Amino acid sequence: MQFLQNPMPYILAGISVGGQYALIAIGYTMVYGILRLINFAHGDVFMVAGVFMVFLSASLPLGLAIPLVLVLTVLLGFVIERVAYKPLRTRNAPRMSIMISAIGVSYLLQNCALYFTGGLAKVYPQLPWLSDTIEIFGAVTKRVTLITPVFTIVLVVALVMFIRHTKIGMAMRAVAKDFETSRLMGIKVNSVISATFIIGSFLAAVGSLLYFTNYASVTPTSGGMPGLKCFVAAVFGGIGSIPGAVIGAFVIGISENIIKGLGWTTFSDAFTFALLIVILLVKPTGLFGEKATDKV
């Protein structure tokens, strides 16, 4: 019941985690919006970004390592789409097989991480300035806690502007609306999908920088649970909607930490899924989702 005596640290941690979840949730919501695919591998891409950082920062200065991590993660997202999803899509495979392929990729990434890390929790490098501890409203925390929400909002606003006002953004909206028609209109659907994966992986890499600075260690399975939670956040906000995903992520991040503060740590993960089930039953389209009609 520490939460009732001193709620500040929990709420701060919640906002911070929420911001990190938001960056991952955007990747889910954009991919689902376009491909109708739950990209199960996205959480593992996020984890692999953490592993990249651990290994690169060991031999390179941080100023070089961080951009390299971003580039490598983006490359990974791009390659996954091209190798594991595109062949199935062009073959017109059922949606279920693409999802199974995503699960296979997730399994592969986890096992690769297991191999390269030797199964041990790797210590995440301390980022100067971000990892410094500060005191706010009587709560001691790392500076990254405060930076994350601000940073997230800036990135999200930039992304929304990008989708509203650029040509590729317009193409993304068109493909999300109607796959076939946009192809007929001369949109290069494959490059739009690649762009989606690139943006999603980039945000996941940024999210992983912020997340692991807070948690200080990376294990091969540390991507799974945040990944699923971020998917729930995307569903909560209405899948396909970016502001929805961000709001959903903050709601999940904050309530999860409040539950931890109330002393029910075992249920902090379960809560997310309970929320998912309630949302799916009460309002399956989420907060901002568009109602889809099935044609017979």
Added chain:
Amino acid sequence: MNAVKGKKRSLYTGCIIAALIVVLVVMELTMKSTSMVFTLLKKGAIYALVAVSMNLLNGFTGLFSLGQAGFMLIGAYTYAILTMPVSIKLSDSVYKYYDCAIGFELGVIPAMIVAGLLAAIFAALIGLPVLRLKSDYLAIATLGFAEILRAIFQWDAMGPITNGANVMRQYQDLTDIKVPFTDIPFPPVLFCFLVSGLCIGVIVLLINSSYGRAFKAIRDDEIAAEAMGINLFKHKEMSFVISSFFAGISGALLAMFQYTVQAAQFKTAMTYEILLIVVIGGIGSISGSCISSFLFIACNEWLLRFLDESSNNILGLTILRSGFRKVVFSIIIMVIVLFFPKGIMGDRELSLDRLKRPFAKKEKGVDAHG
């Protein structure tokens, strides 16, 4: 198919089953019980059962459910709690921090049945809301329920029943089974095979019944199936409950096989592994699931072991070390998923006709079903 042929076939099947039992008994009497082969056979049989139960849902009813690990968890825990002798429950050796609330014990077979039933009851409750969802939402919701179940089993307040997050042990495991009315130990591998074979047999009968045809109709086209008068929800719920019942029994078998059970083991990764077994075997093929679960276990535990040993390195490279096996293994799985989406068997079944076909002259249009 005419009656004579059918009779002949069931005779053949009976002979094969009898031969298999004899081989297993002879093996267990002659070989060392610690042999790797036995571990493979036991684990393979257990995974075959859970893979077939998942196939009933994913392959035959078209419900993409990812909750299998959760139902196995219920089965494993129910079994462990019910068969633990009362004297151990009262002592501190297992329930160290809690006082056990269950004051009785059951035999192996009743406990397994209760394990299955409890999993089925939970499935019925979970199914009420969840089965109204479609494809990927259903997948995520069932995955979520499995996670919630895991959290509940690890919860402190459940401690008097589930021992919290601590290990359950000292219940009746595979070595404790006796031949009825005697003190002779029952061969453990044979036990696994008998139980899972029996359960798989029941599933096969179900699939070949009118209910099974309704399941397949739902899988192929929900709207058409509904138009033909199939009660969608009733059949989905039925498939879900039956599948969970058998997942519960396989959970109980797994508990017997492992000697210890802990809730932390039943993660989503476990469901993913079972799903991959089903995919490798072929979605919608019972025999495929059985073959691929033995293959999966054999590769995972045994055949690819050499990849993990750093002493086998060639040219002084240090590629081979612990964990490399899993990398190779998952690449193989990805290749199967991408290039052989039908898996080993597709949606066909292994039968004597199929086995004979390469030798006999091929008749066009003769299907292996039957």
